[in-house]
Amino acid sequence: MPKVELDAIDIRILRALQANGKITVNELADQVGLSASPCARRIRLLEEGGIIKGYSAIVDQKKVGLPISAFASIKLERQREEDLDRFAQAVAKWPEVVDCYLMTGERDYLMRIVAADLESYEQFLKQKLTRLNGVASIETSFALGQVKRSEVLPIG
Incomplete structure (x- = not known):
């Protein structure tokens, strides 16, 4: 582009x-x-021109009852286009997933999931992520704190 x-x-x-x-x-x-x-x-x-994609409010996730940020690294069984597309379509429907990136390296995807507590994350994992065909493995890390978050791009 x-x-x-x-x-x-x-x-x-x-x-x-x-x-x-x-x-x-x-x-x-x-x-x-x-x-x-x-x-x-x-x-x-x-x-x-698509440079400005939209407008939104930045909401404090803790103050709305979603203090947990889990980062899940996903490895698929195969990396065929249809497998990647199927995964992306499923993830797009899950409101708990606030960021998801197709990655290079050992893992295929990295996603950030927000949850009210560990039980909520466990339910997401069991009821959605592990039920998706083609997922070979999932590794999750939990954020202890947020050092920086920004939607501001360093333009110019």
């Missing part, structure tokens, strides 16, 4: 929106040195 060329104003817009997704167009325009209409037009172009 070719790299999208962003100018200095696009970069300022993206940085500002990453810092505060609720900023008004007028406030954003003031920050980046544009009037409101051209600023709104640039935002729309960034959205239509």
Whole structure:
């Protein structure tokens, strides 16, 4: 996929929106040195171009009763395209899985699963992950604490 060329104003817009997704167009325009209409037009172009994929609130997982972050490394029996696709389709339906990456190396996938407690994770493991055809092995590590988490990309 070719790299999208962003100018200095696009970069300022993206940085500002990453810092505060609720900023008004007028406030954003003031920050980046544009009037409101051209600023709104640039935002729309960034959205239509797929650079801005959406907007969301960052929720504290502990405060909503999901303090456990489990990192599961998954090895599949085979790495054929249909096996990879079947796994990805199943994982996409599981709300407990908040991140999942196809990996290089010893394991095929690395995923982060959130849970209310160890029993909830065990239920997820037994009722969903281990029942998926083609899974050869699962190794889980539990996070003791979070040092850094960010959705802000170092643009520019």
